[in-house]
Amino acid sequence: MACISPDGKPTxxxxxxxxxxxxxxxxxxxxxxxxxLPLFRVRSGLRELTExxxxxxxxxxxxxxxxxxxxxx
Amino acid sequence: MEQIKEQTTHMPRIxxxxxxxxxxxxxxxxxxxxxxxxWLILFSHPADFTPVCTTEFIAFSEIxxxxxxxxxxxxxxxxxxxxxxxxxxxxxxxxxxxKIPFPIxxxxxxxxxxxxxxxxxxxxxxxxxxxxxxxxxxxxxxxxLYYPLTTGRNMDEILRIIDALQTTxxxxxxxxxxxxxxDKVVVPPPNTQEMAxxxxxxxxxxxxxxxxxKKL
Numbered sequence: 195m196a197c198i199s200p201d202g203k204p205t206x207x208x209x210x211x212x213x214x215x216x217x218x219x220x221x222x223x224x225x226x227x228x229x230x231l232p233l234f235r236v237r238s239g240l241r242e243l244t245e246x247x248x249x250x251x252x253x254x255x256x257x258x259x260x261x262x263x264x265x266x267x
Numbered sequence: 268m269e270q271i272k273e274q275t276t277h278m279p280r281i282x283x284x285x286x287x288x289x290x291x292x293x294x295x296x297x298x299x300x301x302x303x304x305x306w307l308i309l310f311s312h313p314a315d316f317t318p319v320c321t322t323e324f325i326a327f328s329e330i331x332x333x334x335x336x337x338x339x340x341x342x343x344x345x346x347x348x349x350x351x352x353x354x355x356x357x358x359x360x361x362x363x364x365x366k367i368p369f370p371i372x373x374x375x376x377x378x379x380x381x382x383x384x385x386x387x388x389x390x391x392x393x394x395x396x397x398x399x400x401x402x403x404x405x406x407x408x409x410x411x412l413y414y415p416l417t418t419g420r421n422m423d424e425i426l427r428i429i430d431a432l433q434t435t436x437x438x439x440x441x442x443x444x445x446x447x448x449x450d451k452v453v454v455p456p457p458n459t460q461e462m463a464x465x466x467x468x469x470x471x472x473x474x475x476x477x478x479x480x481k482k483l
Contacts, residue, residue, distance in 0.1 A: 196295025234301040234340060235294060242295065 197239040198246050204265055207231060211239050212248060212258060212266045219255045278384035281411060285309075285402045286382040292342070293352045294370035299406060306339040306429065307402040310420075311385040311395035315347045315355035319419045323397070324356075325365045330422045337429055338404075341369035345395055346380060349373040390416055401428060403436075438483055451480040 197208030204212055207229075214220060214228035226236040240256050243249040248262035258266075279286060285307075289298045299307075310327070312320040327341055334341060345352075356367040374380050374395075385395040397414035410428050414420055431442040440452040456477045457463040463476040471479035 232340065233305065234297060237301040238295050238297050 197242045208243060209266055211236060212262050215256060215258045219257045221255050279408055281408055283408055285406050285408050288379045290372040290379050291349055292370040292372050293349060302340055303406060304404050306404060308339060309342045309400040311344045311398045313394040313416050314345055315351045321359060323419050324359060324367055325363055326422045328365050328367055330426055331368050333426060339429055343371035344374050344379060346374050346377055348375055451482055454479040454481055
């Protein structure tokens, strides 16, 4: 897992993506721009964060889940 | 062996959609569709911790900033494990100070290699040859290069092909032999006599009606 460590916490890049979602719903392109990460990494990372319950997908956009928000407090 | 023989009979071709995949890489699990909207160079190497491949990885890393300027991502592949890729990338960085900035697919089950015709049993039944697939933002294969195990690839040519493809797409022209950015480009040949006559009046540099060049 590139965005989630074995202990279940987000990696540095995972945390960057979660922080980029703090302002609300965002597309992968918006997250990539805010997080300063390549778009392909963000698309794959948001999939992982969603599977891990740290982000939620709504149509083509993503938002923080309660767990995700807790992780970056 | 039978499976390899059977599956390598379908080789992806220029102009076809790139075969979809989901693969374990040094940057996590990636799908081909994750690269949609960017140009992608998918390239295979025979094995980690081998001399020619090491020189190529250093060279690909060195042109990475130039590729980024052109909206191109790099994705390596071999049939080694992720642990091997990570150990090799760390070794390259430690010994040469060059950081490998792009992901590398660990294609242990050869799923991607076979889908892209990267294993040429006449060269090696277990390793991928040196392939380069240039895939456009719509995920269509635009260029395929194959090099044997013993010959390292030429980064200048890879950059030149990217420049040529992007120039063609942006300007509806072709590029002549040995073209370099800034050189004259080839005007598409006319399809009718009327277009041929009009073309000759455009002020292009024409050898004859079917071979005209212009400055962009």
